[in-house]
Amino acid sequence: MRAVVHDHHGDPRQVLRLAQLPPVGAPGPGEVSIRVTVRPAHPGDLLGITGGGGPAGSAGKPRIPGFDGAGVVVAVGRDVVDLQPGQRVAFFPVPGAWAEHVIASASAVVPVPDEIDDSTAALMLVNPLTMQMLLRALDEAWAGTPRPFVQTAAGSSVGRLIAAAAERHDFPLVNLVRSAAGAGALTERFPSLTTISTSEPDWPARMRDALGEPASVVLDAVGGALATNLLAGLADGGSLISYGRLSGSSVSLGATDVVGRELRTRGVSIGRWGRLDAELRREDVAFALATAQARPDLFGVAASYDLADFANAVDEVGRPGKVGTVLLTSPTEQPA
Ligand SMILES: NC(=O)c1ccc[n+]([C@@H]2O[C@H](COP(=O)([O-])OP(=O)(O)OC[C@H]3O[C@@H](n4cnc5c(N)ncnc54)[C@H](OP(=O)(O)O)[C@@H]3O)[C@@H](O)[C@H]2O)c1
Known part of the structure; x- marks a missing residue:
């Protein structure tokens, strides 16, 4: 073979x-x-x-x-x-x-x-199961009450699944992408959500306006300077949920912020999905099948x-x- x-x-x-x-x-x-x-x-x-x-x-x-x-x-x-x-x-x-x-x-x-x-x-399988793990991490960070949050690399395959979930559940999500063309395409695809390109110099101010308050959570697949900046801008007690490193660089944790403002960081890895409880895995697979049937466009x-x-x-x-x-x-x- x-x-x-x-x-x-x-x-x-x-x-x-x-x-x-x-x-x-x-x-x-x-x-x-x-x-x-x-x-x-x-x-x-x-x-x-x-x-x-x-x-x-x-x-x-x-x-x-x-x-x-x-x-x-x-x-x-x-x-x-x-x-x-x-x-x-x-x-x-x-x-x-x-x-x-x-x-x-x-x-x-x-x-x-x-x-x-x-x-x-x-x-x-892989991306919807990852999304389910990310949504559970989000729910834990929120302690059950959705609050404004941001995701990076929002135009990715996983990012689009998150955006669709935000539309479905009416979650207050702001999408970040790295190009104006990417922002245009994602806005067309998810008109109810705000999408901002980090190529625009005023993106931090636009993001703060769209969120209305400091972000409760950053869902991050990019790492590096972008995630480091977003971490610093989190609400006190907020969480950086890291699941990728597309920039090739790691996040820098400023001890003053992390300790003084009780910021939290956690990783999510599909590599650990197989260790989840069997019933939860069955539910995740059922969700993946239902999504593939109802939303092949994702x-x-x-x-x-x-x-x-x-x-x-x-x-x-x-x-x-x-x-x-x-x-x-x-x-x-x-x-x-
Ligand atoms: N932790 C886990 O278990 C897990 C599971 C699945 C996926 N992931 C991670 O999730 C991320 C997305 O995966 P995917 O399969 O959905 O990706 P994908 O469909 O291939 O899309 C990649 C996206 O990343 C963006 N991007 C690439 N480099 C970037 C950078 N330096 N800064 C900002 N944006 C950048 C691209 O933006 P442009 O459109 O501008 O090119 C594109 O939208 C990856 O990091 C992947 O490793 C993690």
Whole structure:
């Protein structure tokens, strides 16, 4: 089977290669084998490839990136009762999704209804589940009472899900993006919310006016100087909820603010979703399925590339102004 792999961590453009690997074999008890047709290339996947340098993979085998995608069940192992060969499924978390086949724990596999297309199926788990985790963190920071808040990188795929949730629940959200064009596009998409570009010199004043009071929470995927400034502008006792580092830089915590004004910081990571209570995970997956059925427009595709064209896909993930997620595809009809 074909797979995109890397032997070392580093710049994805330099370390990734296309490999022919042996077939994945038969699924064990509680597992299924899946022929993967579509998988996302998330910004987080690129971070996982970059890593901290050094070797990738283990036991002399290269590492295959990717944790989510969609495809068709090829075979089911012993004890798997609710999945059948030929069934369309989405999966997360399953390491090695940038390959044509994966072996997945049945607990990480979700049947896909006919009305959800393959691209939406491939996108319907990670970002909505992240959004659910962010909304729970928001609720904890608010102690149950919504107050004005800000999100950065609001035009991202996750940011658009948050914006849609804010519209749905009437949350007082101000969106921040980094370009005037991005602000225009997001305002058109979410007219009930204020969207401000940080490329405008007066953005801090405009943000304060739109919020009406200091922000209670900053939901941040950018880090660096932007998040550091927003942290300093929080209301006393306010929270910075950090879930990404798109700027490539970390937030600086000013001890005077954090201690004297009792500011709080916390991280949210989809990597910890698998540790949540099983009932909460079931609710999150049900939410993701319902969102994919009701709002396929929230699962935008920036561009699709065959696995072999991974280099262009990687470039597209970092292209300023792209809207939606980049997909890596494999032929839909193929021998197992
Ligand atoms: N913690 C978690 O578990 C988790 C899970 C999922 C995603 N994430 C994170 O969430 C973020 C968004 O992911 P996504 O898949 O939704 O992204 P995406 O759809 O690929 O969109 C990326 C967005 O980030 C903006 N952006 C890129 N660099 C920026 C910078 N330096 N300053 C400000 N904005 C910048 C882009 O703005 P332009 O339109 O101006 O180019 C674009 O709107 C990423 O940081 C990702 O790692 C975290």
